[in-house]
Amino acid sequence: MSKRVAVMDLGTNTFHLLIAEGDIHNYREIVHITEAVKLGEGGINKGYIIPEAFRRGVDTMKHFHQLIEDNNASAVRAIATSALRSASNGHDFIREVEAQTGIVIEIIAGEQEAGFIYEGVKLSGILDDKNSLIMDIGGGSVEFILCNAHQIHWKQSFEIGAARLLDQFHRTDPIPQASIEALNLYLEDNLNDLFIATANAEIDRLIGSSGAFETFAGLIETEKGEVFDLKKIQYYHFNEQELLTLSNKIILSNHHERAANPGIIAVRVDMIVAASLVTRFIMHTLGIHNISMCTNSLKEGVLAGMLA
Structure with missing residues (x-):
């Protein structure tokens, strides 16, 4: 049985x-x-x-x-x-x-969280011999894992999640340019360990683990008139320009516009702005052009250990 x-x-x-x-x-x-x-x-x-x-x-x-x-x-x-x-x-x-x-x-602990996220993403089959940077944007923290299909090179959790950034920087809607600049400076100050860890690494792909990245993929495909069912896929590869165009549109939008969009679930209506800003910041700062989404995350990583 x-x-x-x-x-x-x-x-x-x-x-x-x-x-x-x-x-x-x-x-x-x-x-x-x-x-x-x-x-x-x-x-x-x-x-x-x-x-x-x-x-x-x-x-x-x-x-x-x-x-x-x-x-x-x-x-x-x-x-x-x-x-x-x-x-x-x-x-x-x-x-x-x-x-x-x-x-x-x-x-x-955040280190364990990052480890479970790696195991969950690995289970999907998206990782290969090249280096990927997994990013999991949660409400409280963001985990980064530099890895390939065989091992983790470095991992760390940062207490800069979307709910924290929303509370600290997104108090006016749409988010003002001054707040965006303040948020970017905050990320620069708080992600120094990430910059050190990736300084000499060749990163082939940024992989967003579930959450906001599922919303990004759904919005892009729906706008194209495609049927998008998360239950039928384990990963999705973005077109860089499509993702940047969408994230910029989200950043410029107001609460009413986001809430009226059926592709954004209620709990992400405001968090998606901070998630878009973090995603855009990482893409630009680290110069990564290949972006993917994986539907697996922490729970699948825990499940892997329980069913093994």
Whole structure:
């Protein structure tokens, strides 16, 4: 009988639940849902989960617990990242979830998070012998992994996620040019370790891990009149100019325009601006012209270990 396992990725903006069974290279998804919990809303840069977000998080975990019970998962892992890592009441949240559901949440360090993201992206088959730079833009943190299909050369997590940047720089909509310049300077100051690590590396491709990159791909293909179904692909290769044109359009847009676009899910309506700015900054600063998206991320990396 094949093993059935459940993985939860508890991020700053969204909580994900993946229940799957089978072999790691041929598994079947039983449940795959994403809930817009917005755990970092109102308190991400203050290091505190506000009561409304706390309640949303606990309610979502109760819902996940019911789905896990209903689907008879034999092993369960709940992985928490930046928001719970940095929140002063993060452990209160963990205790409350365990009391109400029995689920024990693991808070992982940024280095572990980057390692799981690598394993998830590797599983998709997108990596080859050439060097790629994986970038995972979360709400609380951004992970960078310099790697190829065989090994990780360097990895690091930076607390510069889209929710943090939104709170700090995107207070007027559309985002003013002065705020964009301030955000770019902030990235220059905070990503020095990335610049050192990549200084002498030949990087063939930037790979955006799920999240905003899925939205970018969907918007580009929909605008062309193509049918785009994320469930049917594991990766997507961008045309550089199409991606830059789209990101510039997003950066210049206002909240109402983004909210009216059916291709942008509610939780990303504002975060997508910061994600676009980070993406554009990395492309330009590191001079990378080949850009791809991979639908796999942290949860698939955790799943790989559980099904192995």
